Amino acid sequence: MTTEAADxxxxxxxxxxxxxxxxxxxxxRAATLRVTRPRVAVLGAVHAHPHADTETIIGAVRxxxxxxSHQAVxxxxxALTGAGLLRRIQPAGSVARYETRIADNHxxxxxxxxxxxxxxxxxxxxxxxLTASDDHGFVIDEAEVTYWGTCPACTAAAHxx
Amino acid sequence: MTTEAADxxxxxxxxxxxxxxxxxxxxxRAATLRVTRPRVAVLGAVHAHPHADTETIIGAVRxxxxxxSHQAVxxxxxALTGAGLLRRIQPAGSVARYETRIADNHxxxxxxxxxxxxxxxxxxxxxxxLTASDDHGFVIDEAEVTYWGTCPACTAAAHxx
DNA sequence: CGCCTTTTCTTGACTCCTTCAAGAAAAGGC
DNA sequence: GCCTTTTCTTGAAGGAGTCAAGAAAAGGCG
Numbered sequence: 001m002t003t004e005a006a007d008x009x010x011x012x013x014x015x016x017x018x019x020x021x022x023x024x025x026x027x028x029r030a031a032t033l034r035v036t037r038p039r040v041a042v043l044g045a046v047h048a049h050p051h052a053d054t055e056t057i058i059g060a061v062r063x064x065x066x067x068x069s070h071q072a073v074x075x076x077x078x079a080l081t082g083a084g085l086l087r088r089i090q091p092a093g094s095v096a097r098y099e100t101r102i103a104d105n106h107x108x109x110x111x112x113x114x115x116x117x118x119x120x121x122x123x124x125x126x127x128x129x130l131t132a133s134d135d136h137g138f139v140i141d142e143a144e145v146t147y148w149g150t151c152p153a154c155t156a157a158a159h160x161x
Numbered sequence: 162m163t164t165e166a167a168d169x170x171x172x173x174x175x176x177x178x179x180x181x182x183x184x185x186x187x188x189x190r191a192a193t194l195r196v197t198r199p200r201v202a203v204l205g206a207v208h209a210h211p212h213a214d215t216e217t218i219i220g221a222v223r224x225x226x227x228x229x230s231h232q233a234v235x236x237x238x239x240a241l242t243g244a245g246l247l248r249r250i251q252p253a254g255s256v257a258r259y260e261t262r263i264a265d266n267h268x269x270x271x272x273x274x275x276x277x278x279x280x281x282x283x284x285x286x287x288x289x290x291l292t293a294s295d296d297h298g299f300v301i302d303e304a305e306v307t308y309w310g311t312c313p314a315c316t317a318a319a320h321x322x
Numbered sequence: 323c324g325c326c327t328t329t330t331c332t333t334g335a336c337t338c339c340t341t342c343a344a345g346a347a348a349a350g351g352c
Numbered sequence: 353g354c355c356t357t358t359t360c361t362t363g364a365a366g367g368a369g370t371c372a373a374g375a376a377a378a379g380g381c382g
Contacts, residue, residue: 034348034349034358035349036359055339067361070340071341071360074341079359092250093251095338095339095340109296109299109301118297118299120296121294132308133281133282135310136279136281136312138279138310138312140270141309141310142308146304146307147296148305155300197329197330197331199331215368232331232332232370237330240330256369257368
């Protein structure tokens with residue numbers, strides 16, 4: 001299996017397309033996670049499709065590994081999320097989505113009409129958004145901001161109708 | 162049906178227990194919604210159980226109206242939400258929850274461990290939280306802030322273990 | 323007060339996302 | 353190269369929420 005192991009490491013391999021310059025196996029090793037083809041493909045798919053839902057990720061992974069089960073994708077997403085390599089977001093009324101921008105305190109802008117998600121940098125540095133007016137005794141570790149609205153395409157469509 | 166209609170209007174009636182002083186039928190009429198017992202009961206249940214999930218609401222409603230179907234509760238929740246009498250929230254990983262505090266720009270503090278939800282007034286007035294650093298062309302109508310952490314009870318349980 | 327139209331509720335089935343479980347396969351260390 | 357641990361495959365199940373058709377109730381009007 002030496003050949004296959006080499007494939008997993010080699011940058012620029014077909015399976016790593018769309019993640020130019022990012023050494024995915026190294027990311028996995030740095031997180032003390034075993035390097036498997038499903039995990040590399042899942043990580044690459046999320047890098048290539050930010051904010052994608054699980055179905056989209058499964059589809060992207062299967063362009064590289066047609067035989068991967070949906071369960072392997074779910075397991076990989078959980079493992080990667082638990083290790084901090086991915087972040088899971090889930091706007092109300094939506095299925096789970098994943099992204100690779102982590103640890104930079106950015107927020108999300110969601111279209112009520114089509115569900116599109118885009119990143120927004122924190123409006124006011126860091127501190128204000130992360131401080132609640134009254135913590136009710138909770139130990140707060142994150143402040144998540146979701147902006148709701150209508151995206152340009154849906155706004156145009158509504159005006160046209 | 163005069164007697165029953167009177168029951169719906171009468172304040173202090175058994176069915177209105179737990180909503181002291183709030184004229185629920187009047188709220189419904191003000192929103193141009195028909196006054197039905199399931200709707201009054203649902204509205205009362207959410208008043209009595211802030212942040213309750215649908216299952217809890219169904220249970221509360223059935224203490225007054227044992228025969229109400231879950232579908233009637235779902236329909237009522239949708240109608241009341243659409244009319245602006247209720248607000249639906251759904252923290253990631255949780256089922257839908259409903260509350261009666263509306264139109265006052267408050268936010269939520271959610272326990273990662275037990276899922277408890279408490280209200281938090283907007284930390285910094287209104288404007289800053291409602292303004293994204295870059296709107297990407299979206300028409301933004303709401304900024305929702307969710308603080309994540311651990312509630313006092315779960316913190317104590319973790320330290321004790 | 324009673325009829326009629328519109329809206330809402332009941333019943334029952336169904337979809338979708340996600341998780342559970344058991345055994346086969348692969349990764350990584352010695 | 354072998355062994356242990358972890359991960360993947362296969363197949364099924366769980367639960368929140370939705371859909372559809374007909375019965376029932378609310379509200380307006382005469």
